[in-house]
Amino acid sequence: MTPKHLLSIDDLGREGIEEILGLTDSFVEVSARRIPKVPALRGKNIAWLFYEDSTRTRLSFETAAKRLSADTMNFSVGSSSVNKGESLRDTCLTISAMGVDAIVVRHRSAGVPWQIANWIDASVINAGDGWHEHPTQALLDTYTLRSHLGDLDGRHIAIVGDIKHSRVARSNLAAFTALGAEVTMVAPQTLLPPSLEGWNANVSHDLDAVLPTVDAIYLLRMQLERQTDALVPTLREYTDGYGLTTQRLAALGEKALIMHPGPMNRGVEICPEAADDPRSVITEQVANGVAVRMSVLFLLLGSGAEHEAGGLS
């Protein structure tokens, strides 16, 4: 079944995730070609609607779309009608009226992709909504994990850091557990969500205890303003308790993976040695991001017929 939108990981479920990851293998292959471009989405029009700054996610989507030969248009929020007071809904209706097949949206407010999906006919892809979801990040992370660990059933993954404010953490928890992994969230209490009811995860304040048991450690970006919000007394203290320091690097399993969604604060949540360690797959995550986003765009916008008839050729 072809979904119309990609809003959340929960919408996909295990089958949906596996379908996208399966498809991603083909696009990793496409990306490795001398001319990494296929005509799969020729004539399709995709709009980028990024209300929040994003470099890597937008570039990654843009690269994915180009490799699929889609046309793209960028709605630049900073220099647009939004500054003239246009509402989100009117902006979406305007873009929609130009004829787009998909809108890829990032917004600081949770739920915006759902609202847009109610307003317009095009497919909506959630590229991050507030603290809520970032499904393509979770898919690329899951793909990266699987490419090293194989089946995730029974694997143990620690997500460390500012979980409360992290859409990456929410989507990753959903994706990892959907594929059978066990997740432990490690953070000071102030950086955990106020309630963990219904969360399929262990919680720990003791990274040193968790570290030796994990197959992967996923470090979240520690935003510098959390210190001024009194969520942690000092960044030094945060690093001491929850950073992947050189000492902790030594305690990490030999085959355990080090992951980070970027951009990193070297020396805060991750020491430079860990970022550049052979166990680190951080740049691989970025590379896989393009292939995963090709899969998502192809799945939502390419017709099943094209797929079966070898739309990748």
Next chain:
Amino acid sequence: MTNAVLRQSVLIRGGTVVDASGSRVADVLVGSDGMIEAVGEGLKGDLELDAGGCIVSPGFVDLHTHLREPGKEEAETIESGSRGGALGGFTALVAMPNTTPPMDCVGVVRDVIELGKTALTDIFPSAAITVGRAGEQLSPMAELAKLGVRIFTDDGTGVQDDLLMKRALEYSVGLAPFTGGASVVLAQHCEVAALSDGGFMHEGEWSSRLGIPGQPAEAEELMVMRDIALAKSTGARVHFQHMSTAGSVSLIRAAKAAGLPVTAEATTHHFTLTDAACASFDTVFKVHPPLRTDADVAAVKVGLADGTIDAIATDHAPHCAHDKEQPFDSAPPGMLGLETALALALTELDQPVEKVVGLLSWQAAKIAGIDDVHGCPIEPGRPANITVFDPAEAWTIDSSSFASKSTNCPYEGHNVKGRVRHTIVNGEPVVIDQEATR
């Protein structure tokens, strides 16, 4: 009552009269002077209204209505809001002061009183406790009391400054010379801004899952605690608006048991909806204080049942569609309530109709200081502010049929029971057979 001389007498025939003194089957004759003339059998009137199968009760009083006039007339006007109120069985509305400009001075309040004269219901303006509702300087409370204001509130926000709130309460105690002896009440929107600012829904399981910044229960409860302490030290009356948490209900129960002069209201949405509704990201469910948990809903219901909470209020808060059609964090909070309150109370509270009517009518009237005109017993010589409703009529909520200028109703498509048939305001039938007469 401006056109009372032109009026005919009205007979409400065949209903069951329910008021604070109990219930009995009787016809009610409203004289052309706007007063109840007789209650009994074998009466005759110029205009007969059928009340078969209906409850005939004192008119409902909403302690908490946002009429948006002046300032936001595209969302609601005093006229349109009063029409909705009348259709919902209300004969009196207490207008909240968060208009533009705010109701914090004689000029604006006088304007609202003037506009209210042509409304379908009586309009009683509240006034702000502080100038501009900014929490910095007291409004001219005595001048406002002299105009007839009996409820002071900065609704939309709570008075954050402890000392200023204490002074306001102290000052309110001495206002009798300006009111002809009546007392005034300070009504608080309990929310400690330091804890709730930047939050858009109840902080808990759902806000955590949805990644929406939360407004914790303790933001409300801490201010309830503070104001109970201040009611105790000043002896002034405090009314707690839209109580939404189990903790608040317990605090107020204890304060009442200690004999403190506090009262409380709960909105229909706080005993019918929970924060889970926000999972749709539909901003119609965004409201302050926010929708809480099942346990909070249950506690509010118990509070309404055991008398801890004195009144059902609507917190009717109309917003234009284009204002609500925004991201969850920027959409304005608030939902409609006037035209659904009775039905939701009858459908969801599981209380006898006498109890529900008390919560909507005379108990609210007493808090508003208008119980000489509204919520009175149905007996000869009383002003004829009367609501006639069929407690059993089943209907489906459809906001497109509302009189309100806005449609931000969170109950679209809900099946409910209990519907207003006639509403009589100061002797004038403003609603007959579910239709507003003007």
